[in-house]
Amino acid sequence: MKIKYSLLLALLATAGLIAADAPKPEGKPDAPKKGDAKNKGPTKPESVSDADWKKFQDANKAAQSDAAVVAAKAKAKDAKSEDEKKEAGKAVMEATKAAVLKADASLESVFKALEEARGKGKKKK
Numbered sequence: 802m803k804i805k806y807s808l809l810l811a812l813l814a815t816a817g818l819i820a821a822d823a824p825k826p827e828g829k830p831d832a833p834k835k836g837d838a839k840n841k842g843p844t845k846p847e848s849v850s851d852a853d854w855k856k857f858q859d860a861n862k863a864a865q866s867d868a869a870v871v872a873a874k875a876k877a878k879d880a881k882s883e884d885e886k887k888e889a890g891k892a893v894m895e896a897t898k899a900a901v902l903k904a905d906a907s908l909e910s911v912f913k914a915l916e917e918a919r920g921k922g923k924k925k926k
Contacts, residue, residue, distance in 0.1 A: 846914040857901070857911045864900035872896075 842861065845854045864870055873896040877889035901908055 843915050844918075846911075846918045848914045848917075849911050853908070853911055856905060857908050860901045860904045860908060861897065863904055864897050867896070867900035867903075869896040870900050 842858075849857070870893065873889070873893040877886065877893050880886040880889040898912060902912075
């Protein structure tokens, strides 16, 4: 009886090692984990043209070095409570929006489209 169990355990261990060495199937990559997309930024709403979205992304990237945005991000890092973190996050978003609009006021329509898309997303939940 002991021999059967030891053979069974050896067989299972070997099968586990073989499965671990097997190559992953090609095709669709592993799905990103929940926290992976956290800092990717907003996704393009359907109502925004590709040219406007490109301008928005460039202006958004440039806005990250704006003094108000940097200060708001520093304050967000120091936030302790959940309420402080929420408020600091809103402050970062507002500072970024102000910096983007300062660079190119024509991007107001992109912000409106993003707010509409966020509103639709909240209603679905």
